[in-house]
Amino acid sequence: MPEIQYRENPVDEDVKRKFESKGSSKFFDPCQDAAERSLKCLRRNLGDRDMCVDYFQAYRDCKKRWIDERKSDRWKKAMGTLGIAPSEESAGAGNAEK
Template identity: 55%
Template sequence: MSSQTEPAAQPGADPWNEETKRKFQNKSKSEYLDPCQEAAARSFRCLNRNEGDRQMCTDYFEAYRACKKEWIDKRKKEGRSFFG
């Protein structure tokens, strides 16, 4: 990781834990829930800090992609739709 001030999300952090699963199952059908939103926000903050230099934010993008992949894989494994 380069000299950013905030650490990227932990690669082993589980985006689809019991708390996020409960929130997802109890949300209204029109409400959007993304357990990887914090990783996405960190990548945007990094881009803002570094004047849009994507090279400086590679770790953040990778953390977001890993989070999304894990979340989607777990949802598929459960055999549930993303829409409720």
């Protein structure tokens, strides 16, 4: 069975911009499309969860990717406020450039 894909990329720059520009009291879920599709699947299959496993997995994958990206962004921001440039490279490769 082919893997079900969600429509929005939770780490897309447009999604990040929407998240950062929302009000602090507003809820934002870039994985809402996947959540809605899993609920539609449940309704269509009269609550049979076994029929919707792929939809649930697509939602979990989307949420995990979104949460991991948020953690990474917060970490980079925290490191920047401390004056430490975050690096995606290993420490050894960073020292070779100096």
